[in-house]
Amino acid sequence: MKAMLAAFAMIFVIAVAADFGLEEADFSSQQVQSSPSVRLD
């Protein structure tokens, strides 16, 4: 049971880390697809 709960917690941690990490690594759609002359903010 502990292994199962730890795994479920790890899923949450990985998901949050992936979301944050990809955003920080400039993998957002905005960063990937817009050019300097396209202002989205």
Add this chain to the structure above:
Amino acid sequence: MIRAILIALALAVASMQNALAQEVPSDAPRAETGGAQTLDDILRRQQGLEVDPTFRSEATGDPDSAAPPTAPLGTLGGQSDPELWRALRYGTANVSSQVRSPAATLLVQDEGMWWLQFREGPLRTWGGYFLLGVLGLLALFYLIRGRIRIDHGKSGVKITRFRAFERFSHWLLAGSFILLGVTGLISLFGRVGMIPWMGKEGYATLAIGSKWIHNNVSWAFMLALIFVFVLWVWHNLPDRTDLTWFAKGGGIFTKGHPPAKKFNAGQKLIFWSVIVLGASISVSGLSLLFPFDMPMFASTFHHINALGLPELVGREPLPEALTPHAEMQYAQLWHSIIAFVLMGIVFAHIYIGTLGMEGAYDAMGSGEVDLNWAKEHHSLWVEEEQAKQGAAPPTATPAE
């Protein structure tokens, strides 16, 4: 006054007809409509027959020889709106964009309609029926066979079946797969299955949440897939005991159980299904996660064509020049179809690991299974484990 207007209109129509008659020779195809589609084209389309689209795709204007905007019937840029839209539709328009996506200059993807219709039609329909069919078969199997009991009852002695990291990896894979499956089904069926009863506003929130989960939990699934492969691949290599297991149908409908090592042949099938289909879902998922960066299908189709596989089944060669959109569409369909197949297999796995077999859940619950269960389902593995421990009885923990 009215007579004068009517005469002017008649003259205008007559002059336009003259102009059209001059442009289209009387013996040219579709001469009767001035080159536009005919009743025959419409009827053929309604009957689902092929219609040569070149009369449209090539009618995109000729700015070099077009009348100037100041002349009668002259158009700005030498192309009329319909001609421009045809050029966009058939991919011959010269489009430039500051957006860096390779798909940015493809404004109309005409050939994408089959994808939309397939996704909204056969994919949903047959995918849904497949999952319901698997659930129905499992319910039928339960009614016929009932729960598979431990023939000799529980011994009260436990043996360690899976260590903590094995169970952690299994649940990492299982938990992420369930989340991905549910959110994938929400994305595919939401428009027809959820909006009618929860409204567009409610579904929009759910869809955004589902997308976040689907995109980000995928990494846990891929990581767990690697863990599980490394942990269990050695135990899942085929051997002779599998033939015996299959010959006896796994002992499901007969008395006695065929001998098996740590994993029986049925479990090996599940393992390799999860690894192969899971890897395929992961790769197509990565292609979708990073749009247009990981095109896979043009090269895959090239290899399939080179092997002559389409001809073997009497089909045309697969398209090898795909637009960026088409790459994504093939990836989406492949991702969904393989996911449906894997969901069906996992339904069976969940059934046999919980409701279908007494004592099976303990293997992944506590990691300790009853010795009698282990002897019945994995007799060779128990012998190996006991040999490792010097023939001493396994963990002599009384059952509670």
